[in-house]
Amino acid sequence: MIADEEEQLYSIALTMIHGVGHISAKRLVDGMGSAVDVFRHRKSLPDSLPEVSSRIIEALDDPQALTRAEQELLFIQKNRIRCLTLNDADYPFRLRECEDAPIVLFFKGNTDLNALRVINLVGTRHITGYGEQACASFLRDLKVLCPDVLVVSGLAYGVDIHAHRGALANGLSTVAVLAHGLDRIYPSVHRKTAVDMLTNGGLLTEFLTGTAPDRYNFVSRNRIVAGMCDATIVVESAAKGGSLITAELTEGYHRDCFAFPGRINDEYSAGCNRLLRDNKASLLLSAEEFVSAMGWNSVPPSKAAHVQRGFFPDLSEEEQKVVSILEKQGDLQINSLVVEADISVQRMSGILFELEMKGIIRVLVGGVYQLLP
Structure with a gap:
């Protein structure tokens, strides 16, 4: 097994260790230099990382984790899926800087996850005509101003799917971050769009095959959406929703957040208006203003x-x-x-x-x- 494959294997295995979460897994890899060394030197981990408990050291001896990792590695190799570890040059560098970044990602597609400009569009699953128009016009104008921008979202109903389709319609590369493994597409009605994205974008996930799109996985997915981008754009959101979680994560990662305003009585603008009121997002009225605020203008x-x-x-x-x-x-x-x-x-x-x-x-x-x- 070559070095890259070995790192992929042990990175996958580390995600299977009971009691090791996102933050602790990344600290282990960062502290030891690689997932391989986390396992190889597990008995002496406390010498380098005193905070590592004996319970974690014992859990690293679990042979089932490596067995499951071997199965996953065979699947991704068979299906020509790229396995990106923290040490991989193609791993999203913006995401790598986040303390809870996943130590391994699975990607099917043809785009550069480290594009010069990366944004995400998120919002309600119950998008209105206003939201559809805002999303479509923004991406159309953005294509003219920043033709190389990468658009990220989550393939869900509503704003997500309109963001992906709007990007594709304008020739922009677009990536969907999934809340499940790459052995399925959820929701299944978005399969055609997902397939279209493989030729101008792709599908990205931290989850192994066999992982169901459970509710808590979407919250975990949101940190990747926020962490891999320069800016989050909330198109429409009710007073509560996953897009507001993404906005909070964006703030925590010290990235820019923008929101389209809405009428005060519109249910699916309540979340955006609240973000603007609380100064947690900048007012977004046009692609021109967004590009200017981000400093992405062309230099005369x-x-x-x-x-x-x-x-x-x-x-x-x-x-x-x-x-x-x-x-x-x-x-x-x-x-x-x-x-x-x-x-x-x-x-x-x-x-x-x-x-x-x-x-x-x-x-x-x-x-x-x-x-x-």
Whole structure:
């Protein structure tokens, strides 16, 4: 077995260990460097990770976890499904930065999960004509402004399926994050759309085959939807609903959240209006405003030519790298800088803080960073 396959096998097995949740699994892998080493050095785990209990060490001896993992690995290989571990370069880097990120993902499709710009559209399953129109017009206009954006949702009834279909209709890549394994499609009436997505997007899940779309899986799924994106857009939502959970997760991950407003008496705008009232989401009226707020505007040639800076002798190599990117591309949001510079979100935050303190950059509305003249 090659190294990648071995890491996939043990990553899958780790998800089967009783008493190991999302956060603890990621801490184990991060702490030991790989899932392979978590199992290989399980007896000495407390030496590197003192918080690991004896109960977890005993659970790691369970042979059934590896047996089940071997079965899953055979399934994904047979069906040409990509198995993405935390150490895989194709694993969504935005999601990897979240403390509760899944240690393994299964992906069927052809898109880049680390696209330069990634958004999700979520909302009620009882979408109204207003929501359908808002979703359709937003994606149509967004295609013109950001033709390379990746649209993420959950394949559910209502806003989700309209987001996927709207993306496909406009030639945008779209990914569905599922609350079950890749051995089924739920709801089954969305199968054709799911198949269409395989040629311009794909299907993504953390769940093994045989996993039913139980209610609590959708809540777990929402953290992936929020974590792998630059921004969450709530199209329509009642006073309670899964999209509001996604919005809360977005805030916790320090990502941007937007919401379309609605009339005060509309049941399926109550959640959006509350997000706006509580300053948990920014008002969204058009694709143009969204692109501007995210700092995704194209840089006019005149501006790009005007900014001519030399090397700053008092900057570190990483700081100079960030400055050079801003010189070349203009104003950018932190997640765009992370992609361009190939620097972690946490490290990038520190670099940007230092540059701001040195008077090199400033922060604009929407978390956009701009070089000072």
